Amino acid sequence: MMSKPLALFVKHDGQSGRASVTCAYKCGNACFHEAPNTSENTYFGDIVSSLNRRGLIKGGAAAVLAVGVGGALAACGDDDESGAAVTPTYTPAGAAGTGTDFTAVAPNKEDAIVIPDGYQQSVVIRWGDPVLADAPAFDFERQTAAAQAKQFGYNNDFAALLPIEGQPNSFLLVVNHEYTTGPHMFRGYNKDAPTDEQIAITKAAHGLTVIEVKGEPGSGKLTPVFGKYNRRITADTEFLLTGPAAGGMFTQTGADSSGTKVKGTFANCSGGVTPWGTVLSGEENFHGYFANSDKVSDPTGKPRIKRYGFAKGATLNQWERTDKRFDMASEPNEPNRFGYVVEIDPWDPTSTPVKHSAMGRLKHEGATIYVTENGEVVSYTGDDERFDYMYKFISSRKIKAGTGQASMRHNMTILDAGTLYVAKLTGDHADKIDGSGTVPSDKGFTGKGAWIPLLETGTDGKGKSLVDGMSAEEVAVFTRLAADKVGATKMDRPEDFEANPYTGKVYVALTNNDNRGKDDKVAGPDEANPRKLNKNGQILEITDDHAGTDFTWSLLLVCGDPAAADTYFAGYDKTKVSPISCPDNLAFDVYGNLWISTDGNALKSNDGLFSVVLDGPNRGQTKQFLTVPRGAETCGPIVTENRVIVCVQHPGEADDATPENPLSHWPEGGAAQPRPAVAVVWKANGRIGV
Ligand code: FEO
Ligand code: CA
Ligand code: CA
Numbered sequence: 001m002m003s004k005p006l007a008l009f010v011k012h013d014g015q016s017g018r019a020s021v022t023c024a025y026k027c028g029n030a031c032f033h034e035a036p037n038t039s040e041n042t043y044f045g046d047i048v049s050s051l052n053r054r055g056l057i058k059g060g061a062a063a064v065l066a067v068g069v070g071g072a073l074a075a076c077g078d079d080d081e082s083g084a085a086v087t088p089t090y091t092p093a094g095a096a097g098t099g100t101d102f103t104a105v106a107p108n109k110e111d112a113i114v115i116p117d118g119y120q121q122s123v124v125i126r127w128g129d130p131v132l133a134d135a136p137a138f139d140f141e142r143q144t145a146a147a148q149a150k151q152f153g154y155n156n157d158f159a160a161l162l163p164i165e166g167q168p169n170s171f172l173l174v175v176n177h178e179y180t181t182g183p184h185m186f187r188g189y190n191k192d193a194p195t196d197e198q199i200a201i202t203k204a205a206h207g208l209t210v211i212e213v214k215g216e217p218g219s220g221k222l223t224p225v226f227g228k229y230n231r232r233i234t235a236d237t238e239f240l241l242t243g244p245a246a247g248g249m250f251t252q253t254g255a256d257s258s259g260t261k262v263k264g265t266f267a268n269c270s271g272g273v274t275p276w277g278t279v280l281s282g283e284e285n286f287h288g289y290f291a292n293s294d295k296v297s298d299p300t301g302k303p304r305i306k307r308y309g310f311a312k313g314a315t316l317n318q319w320e321r322t323d324k325r326f327d328m329a330s331e332p333n334e335p336n337r338f339g340y341v342v343e344i345d346p347w348d349p350t351s352t353p354v355k356h357s358a359m360g361r362l363k364h365e366g367a368t369i370y371v372t373e374n375g376e377v378v379s380y381t382g383d384d385e386r387f388d389y390m391y392k393f394i395s396s397r398k399i400k401a402g403t404g405q406a407s408m409r410h411n412m413t414i415l416d417a418g419t420l421y422v423a424k425l426t427g428d429h430a431d432k433i434d435g436s437g438t439v440p441s442d443k444g445f446t447g448k449g450a451w452i453p454l455l456e457t458g459t460d461g462k463g464k465s466l467v468d469g470m471s472a473e474e475v476a477v478f479t480r481l482a483a484d485k486v487g488a489t490k491m492d493r494p495e496d497f498e499a500n501p502y503t504g505k506v507y508v509a510l511t512n513n514d515n516r517g518k519d520d521k522v523a524g525p526d527e528a529n530p531r532k533l534n535k536n537g538q539i540l541e542i543t544d545d546h547a548g549t550d551f552t553w554s555l556l557l558v559c560g561d562p563a564a565a566d567t568y569f570a571g572y573d574k575t576k577v578s579p580i581s582c583p584d585n586l587a588f589d590v591y592g593n594l595w596i597s598t599d600g601n602a603l604k605s606n607d608g609l610f611s612v613v614l615d616g617p618n619r620g621q622t623k624q625f626l627t628v629p630r631g632a633e634t635c636g637p638i639v640t641e642n643r644v645i646v647c648v649q650h651p652g653e654a655d656d657a658t659p660e661n662p663l664s665h666w667p668e669g670g671a672a673q674p675r676p677a678v679a680v681v682w683k684a685n686g687r688i689g690v
Contacts (some may be wrong), residue, residue, distance in 0.1 A: 004218050007363070015582075016379075017601045017604065018600040019196065020655050021181060021366060021654065022653050024398040025179055025288075027285045028287050028288025028311060029585055030309055031386065033309065035386040036385065037385070037386075037388055037484065039242065045064065047095050055144055100114040100229050100611040101173065102119070104578050105625065105626055106624075107606065108605060108627055109630060110630070111630045113626055113629065113646075113648070113681070114606075115626045115684075116625065117682050118686075119682065120220070122221050122642075122680055124150050124213060124222045124678040124679060125173070126138075127151075127445030128150055128675065129151060129152045129224065130159045131210075131232055132150040132226070132231075138151060143185070143186070144221050144308060145204045149204040149232055149234055153175075153206050153208075153209055153232070153234075154179070154181075154208060154406040155177055155650055156209075156647040157176045157268065157647055158175065158178070158270045158271035158366060159271075160175075160638070161173055161637035161645060162277065164212070168217035169214060169562070170215070170225075170275060171213050172210055172213075172347075173209075173210070173212050174344070175208060175211075175636070176268035177206050177268065178269055179266070180317065182317070184650075184657060184673075185198075187658075187660070188659075191316065193224065195457050198323075199319055202319075202328070203234060203236060206265075207232065207235060207268065208231075208232075208268060210230060210233075210346040210349070211227070211229075212225040212229055218684070218685060220680050226350070228330065228499075231574050234354065236263050239261075239264070239265060239355050240353070240524070241337060241340070241354075242357060243463065243474040244313050244473050244475070245259075245336070245476040246259060247356030248473045250333055250474075250477045251336050253325065254331060256330075256574060262337040265342050265353070266283070267285045267288070267338070268281045268283060269287065269364070270282055270366030270495070270584075270635075271367065276414075277346075278344060279344045280344075280367040281366070281367075282341055282342075282366040283340055283364055284340035287309045287310045287363075288311070288315060289318065291313060292315050292327055292328050294312040295328065297332075299331060303483065305328075305416065308335070309385070310335065324459065339429065340357055340359065340360075340364070341359045342357070355416045357476045358393065358415065358457035358463070359393045359415060360482055360495070361476065363384050363385055364379065364382075365382045365384040365494065366385070367380070368497055369379045370499035370504070370506070376400035377397075377414050377415075377418075378392055379415060382495050384493050384494060385493060387490035387491070388490065388493070389422050390484050390488075391420060391421065391423070392421050392451060396417045396418045397408060399415050407642075417457050417459045418477075418480060419456045421453050422483040423452075423489060423551075424452055424488055424489050425448070425527075426448050426449065427446070428440070428443075429449040435517050435524065435525035435531060437531040438565075446527070446555075447552070447553055447554075448553070448671050449552070451548075451551070452486045452487070452488065452519065452553075454469075454479065454486065455475040457476075465482075467485050469485070473643055477677075480548065490529075491528045491538070493511040494508055495583070495584045495599075496584060497509075498586040498587070500502065500588055500594070503592060504511055505542065505544075506546075506551075507594060508540040509585065509596065510583070511582050511584055512535055512582050512600070514534065516529055516534045517533065518533060528540060528553065528555065532559065535602040536559045536567070536585075537581065538556075541556040556612070556620070557612065557620070557622065559585070560579070562579055570619050571619070572620030576621065577622040577623070578623050580596065580608075581598060582599050582602060582607075583670070584599035584635070585634075585637055587637045587639050588639070589640075589689070591615060591689075592614060592640075594611070594612040595637050595644075598612075599633040599634070600632075606629065607634045608628065609625045609626045609637055610623060610642070611625055625644065626681060628646065629648060629652070629664075630652060630663050630664045631657065632648045632649055632651040632664070633649045634646050635647040636678070641687050642682040643669065643681070646679055646681075647678050648678070649665075650676060652673075652674030
């Protein structure tokens with residue numbers, strides 16, 4: 001039987017450029033259903049004045065860290081191992097805007113990566129390309145799970161590029177594979193009855209890839225190598241669950257009475273790199289992988305199931321058919337083992353990756369690290385759902401310098417002990433916010449905020465709840481419910497969250513929220529989320545007391561068509577900026593400029609990558625550096641002095657696209673099937689944006 005027409009996918013109301021099939025497979029239609037945050041948190045109430053300030057350490061000046069060099073390179077410790085000293089790789093911009101001197105790419109609908117004049121591009125690796133030396137070549141018509149488990153996975157999102165010590169121009173490329181779409185991966189796919197082999201292939205196409213890549217002199221091109229670090233992590237790779245959730249009543253299952261050995265990771269969206277050389281990855285829309293939430297018999301589970309958005313009946317991928325752990329009727333605790341920040345040591349292909357429950361369970365977009373000059377490690381994470389929250393984790397252990405095993409062992413435990421906080425914001429012009437996006441005339445949208453403590457985890461892994469009426473284990477596993485109780489601020493889909501390694505200021509991409517203020521049942525506009533029915537998103541800039549609990553904030557960008565009255569580019573001349581919509585992932589270049597990739601452009605153009613000047617007279621100048629092919633989302637941007645790397649996720653994804661009728665033929669062109677892939681852009685004999 002042929003598959004049902006994809007037009008049967010839920011059609012959204014046209015607010016974003018995303019195809020309905022993307023919403024169904026990627027997010028489990030998170031935006032179609034009522035937003036799961038129905039808590040009565042006031043959006044802008046009084047800031048809790050008596051915060052727990054124990055352990056508050058003023059951050060002072062930013063410690064700038066070089067990350068990921070050769071496995072472990074860290075600062076701020078007093079370890080007697082003589083590891084490499086920290087050498088900041090970031091150099092100040094000379095004139096304001098240095099690094100963004102290129103001709104902006106115009107909005108377009110091309111089936112190509114469109115780049116500025118004078119730049120070149122190539123594809124680094126595509127879905128199905130061999131990762132392990134014994135992997136077969138990709139054959140779209142004859143896929144197998146055994147092959148996929150050794151090949152590059154589907155729908156690349158986050159990417160990290162880590163220099164290999166002692167091997168100039170060689171790197172580890174670490175990439176997340178967020179989700180799969182059977183209707184585009186397989187010819188004649190029956191979405192009501194995928195074959196067992198198709199189910200196994202989609203499981204193997206999730207997770208992460210670690211692969212060595214090599215550069216060439218005078219070019220930015222990168223070529224995969226069958227190196228000793230190459231590894232695939234899939235939905236079946238063993239992980240160790242640590243922290244207050246580990247081994248407890250919510251994480252024990254029929255197959256794992258220890259409650260600590262979890263099979264696999266999936267829905268890995270964005271991520272981060274630690275200064276000790278590991279990679280973090282956020283488990284985001286994990287709810288879409290578990291079937292039959294309506295058949296869970298324990299009545300106490302119902303509000304928890306609702307708050308995380310699990311659906312009734314079968315899942316789209318139907319993994320529950322071949323693996324009962326995805327059936328909540330038989331294994332109600334299995335979903336409690338997903339939704340964490342995971343940490344991978346890419347320098348040891350035999351290592352067991354870790355899931356850190358001390359950092360909470362939510363739809364983690366990613367996790368990014370900032371280290372203060374005192375060595376405190378702060379990790380920021382957004383919970384990507386309409387009306388959900390922003391979190392940070394402050395470690396109690398300080399980072400140790402050195403590349404030796406003792407330092408590495410220590411640093412690998414940093415994210416296991418510390419305090420988890422959620423953000424509450426107030427606005428300076430709260431009485432003037434009417435939902436239109438009209439910018440307050442003095443300093444724009446500005447305000448203050450506080451980080452409210454939820455959970456303190458000791459170095460023994462045991463938790464202490466800081467939320468009335470919830471145990472530490474409950475806070476670790478049902479973190480959203482804990483955050484509801486303390487009155488956290490409901491945001492417009494907080495996605496990537498990054499500290500500028502240069503200035504210490506922290507930036508958050510708030511993608512959109514087409515439900516903001518739509519009726520009396522949901523939160524209305526406020527100063528940080530100032531537009532009703534927000535289609536285009538905004539960028540929040542936070543001046544944070546990193547290891548403390550206070551901050552101030554402003555909106556850097558209110559995205560959309562620059563000609564529209566409700567957009568704002570930090571006061572920069574709006575006739576001289578590129579249109580930008582649905583900001584998602586963030587990165588910084590070596591000059592301290594912010595780069596933003598987009599997901600779901602609501603302005604009828606392909607998604608793209610943009611540079612934004614943050615300092616000097618050109619602050620707010622926003623320029624489109626590239627656009628990705630039809631149907632694709634721009635992910636995982638990395639901007640170095642000589643290269644821009646983007647993950648092109650879901651090229652050709654559209655409701656009516658099939659292998660017989662593809663929307664895109666990228667990257668191979670001709671009549672080829674579209675393949676998610678990582679691409680690199682460079683300027684011959686030159687530096688990016690200079
Ligand atoms: Fe996977 Fe929040 O985007
Ligand atoms: Ca994302
Ligand atoms: Ca996204």
